[in-house]
Amino acid sequence: MRKTLYFKFILAYLLFGLFGFIVVATLVNNLLVEHCRQDKADKLYTEATLIANTYATDLYNSEVSLASVQRQLTALSAYLDSQIWILNPSGRLVVSSSEDVNTEAETYVDGFNPLITTGKNYAEGDFFQSFTEPHISVIAPITSDFKIKGYVTIHSPSSLITEEASSLLNISYLTLFMILLLSLIILIFFTEIVYIPLRKITAATEQYAAGNMHYRFNVDSDDEIGYLGATLSYMADEIARAEDDQKKFVANVSHDFRSPLTSIHGFLEAMLDGTIPAEQHDKYLKIVLQETDRLTNLTNSLLTLNNLNTNGIYLSLTDFDINEVVRGVAQSFEQVCRFRNISLSLVLLGEALYVNADLEKIQQVLYNLVDNAIKFSPQGGVVTIETEEKKNKVFVSVKDNGIGIPKEDQKLIWDRFYKTDLSRGKDKKGTGLGLSIVREIIRSHDENINLVSTEGVGSDFTFTLKRSELNDQFD
Ligand code: ADP
Numbered sequence: 001m002r003k004t005l006y007f008k009f010i011l012a013y014l015l016f017g018l019f020g021f022i023v024v025a026t027l028v029n030n031l032l033v034e035h036c037r038q039d040k041a042d043k044l045y046t047e048a049t050l051i052a053n054t055y056a057t058d059l060y061n062s063e064v065s066l067a068s069v070q071r072q073l074t075a076l077s078a079y080l081d082s083q084i085w086i087l088n089p090s091g092r093l094v095v096s097s098s099e100d101v102n103t104e105a106e107t108y109v110d111g112f113n114p115l116i117t118t119g120k121n122y123a124e125g126d127f128f129q130s131f132t133e134p135h136i137s138v139i140a141p142i143t144s145d146f147k148i149k150g151y152v153t154i155h156s157p158s159s160l161i162t163e164e165a166s167s168l169l170n171i172s173y174l175t176l177f178m179i180l181l182l183s184l185i186i187l188i189f190f191t192e193i194v195y196i197p198l199r200k201i202t203a204a205t206e207q208y209a210a211g212n213m214h215y216r217f218n219v220d221s222d223d224e225i226g227y228l229g230a231t232l233s234y235m236a237d238e239i240a241r242a243e244d245d246q247k248k249f250v251a252n253v254s255h256d257f258r259s260p261l262t263s264i265h266g267f268l269e270a271m272l273d274g275t276i277p278a279e280q281h282d283k284y285l286k287i288v289l290q291e292t293d294r295l296t297n298l299t300n301s302l303l304t305l306n307n308l309n310t311n312g313i314y315l316s317l318t319d320f321d322i323n324e325v326v327r328g329v330a331q332s333f334e335q336v337c338r339f340r341n342i343s344l345s346l347v348l349l350g351e352a353l354y355v356n357a358d359l360e361k362i363q364q365v366l367y368n369l370v371d372n373a374i375k376f377s378p379q380g381g382v383v384t385i386e387t388e389e390k391k392n393k394v395f396v397s398v399k400d401n402g403i404g405i406p407k408e409d410q411k412l413i414w415d416r417f418y419k420t421d422l423s424r425g426k427d428k429k430g431t432g433l434g435l436s437i438v439r440e441i442i443r444s445h446d447e448n449i450n451l452v453s454t455e456g457v458g459s460d461f462t463f464t465l466k467r468s469e470l471n472d473q474f475d
Contacts, residue, residue, distance in 0.1 A: 006195055013187055017180050024172045033165040040161055041122035041136055044154045048140035052152040056086050056142040060149040073097035082156035114139050114151055134158040197225045213240035252417040256298055260291040301433040308440040319468040320359050321352040326385050329366045341379050347386040354468035355394045361441045368434040369461050373400035397462035405453040414439045
C-alpha cells in the first residue's frame with residue numbers, strides 16, 4: 001500500500017506533464033498559428049487599405065508617377081516582409097513592389113477574382129497560381145468617383161507565420177517546463193507532510209496488529225496527520241494498559257482463589273487421612289466453611305464488578321430517603337459492632353432526606369464503606385455516618401478513627417485487589433474489590449467520592465448524591 005501511494009502520486013505527476021505536453025503541442029500550437037495568421041492578415045489588410053486610399057488613388061488620379069509609387073511600395077514591402085501589387089480589375093499587374101513592371105509585356109494574374117477573400121479578410125494559397133509556396137493574401141479595392149479602379153494586394157509567405165508561431169510555441173514549452181519544475185514543490189511537500197508520516201503510521205499499525213502494543217513512533221506535526229498519529233499512539237497505550245491490567249487481574253484472581261482452596265484442600269486431606277483426629281473435625285470444618293464463604297464472597301464481588309464494568313451500568317433511578325437507607329445498613333452491622341465493641345453514630349440531616357439514585361447500588365456503597373470502617377477500627381472505636389445537604393447535592397460520609405490509610409496508598413486503594421500493607425494483618429478475608437465497586441457505582445451516577453485519611457488517626461469517605469425535588473414538597 002505504501003509504495004503504491006507514492007507510485008500513484010509520481011504517476012499522476014508524470015501524466016500531468018505528458019498531458020501538458022500534448023495540449024501544448026496540439027491545441028496551443030493550432031491556436032497560436034491561427035492567432036498569428038489572423039494577426040498578420042489584419043496588419044496586411046490595414047496596410048493595403050491605407051495604400052489603396054493614398055498612393056494608389058493618387059496614381060489613378062495621375063497625381064503621382066508610377067515610378068514614385070513603386071519606390072514607396074518597395075520600401076513598404078521590405079518593412080512588411082511581403083510583396084505589394086496594384087492590379088487592374090481585370091487582373092493586370094500595374095505596379096509590383098518586387099520588380100519594375102514591363103509596360104510592353106503586360107503581366108496578368110490569370111483568373112483574378114477579388115471575391116476570394118469574402119468571409120475572412122484574407123485568402124491563403126498560391127493566389128491564382130502566382131506563387132509556388134503558399135502565401136497569405138489580402139485585397140483592398142482602389143476607388144475613385146465611386147468606381148473601383150483597381151486593387152492593392154499584399155502577399156506574405158505562410159512560412160513566416162509558421163516561424164512566428166513556432167517561436168511563440170517555444171515560449172509555451174518553456175512555461176510548461178517551468179510549471180512542471182515548480183509543481184515538484186508539491187511532490188516534495190507531499191513526501192514530507194503526507195507520505196513520510198503516513199509510512200510511520202502504517203509501520204506502527206503493522207506493529208500493533210502483530211501485538212507489539214509498546215511500539216513507539218513520533219509524527220511531529222500539528223495537522224490532521226499529526227492528530228491521527230497521536231490518537232493511534234494513545235489508542236495503543238490504552239490497549240497496552242488494558243492488557244497489563246487484564247494480566248494483573250487474572251494473576252490476582254488466581255492468587256486469591258488459590259489460597260482458600262489450598263487451605264480447604266489441606267484440611268480435608270488431613271481429616272481424611274486421620275492427621276486431624278475426629279474430635280477436632282468440627283473446629284476444622286468451621287474453618288473450611290469460612291474459607292468457602294470467602295470464595296463465595298470473592299465470586300460475588302467479581303460478578304458485581306464485571307456487571308458494573310460492562311458498557312454502561314443500567315441504573316434504576318428512584319427518589320428515596322437516604323437517612324432510611326443509612327439506618328437500615330447500620331442495623332445490619334449491629335451484631336458485629338456489639339461483638340467488636342464499636343459504636344455506630346448516625347448524624348442524619350432532618351427526619352427524611354430524599355435523593356435521586358439507584359437504591360440497591362447506593363445500599364451496596366454504604367455497606368462496603370461501613371464494612372471497611374468497622375474492619376479497620378480498633379475495639380471501642382466509633383464509626384460515624386453523616387448526611388448533609390449543600391446546594392443541590394446530598395453528602396454522605398462514613399468516618400472512622402481506625403488505622404487510617406497512608407498518603408501513598410490513597411490513590412491506589414480504588415484499584416481492584418489493592419490492600420494496604422497496614423490492613424493486611426487486620427483483615428484476612430478482604431478481597432480488595434469493595435472500593436472498586438464503590439467507585440464504579442458512584443461514577444455511574446456521575447457523582448464523586450472523596451477520601452480524607454491520616455495514618456493512625458482515621459479515615460473519612462464522603463460521596464455525593466443528587467438531591468431529590470421531593471424534599472421541597474415536604475418542606
Ligand atoms: P477489602 O475488601 O480488602 O476491604 P476494599 O477495596 O474495600 O477491599 O479496600 C481496599 C483496601 O483499602 C483495604 O484492604 C484497606 O487496606 C484499605 N481501606 C479501605 N477502607 C479503609 C478504612 N476505612 N481504613 C483503613 N484502610 C482502609
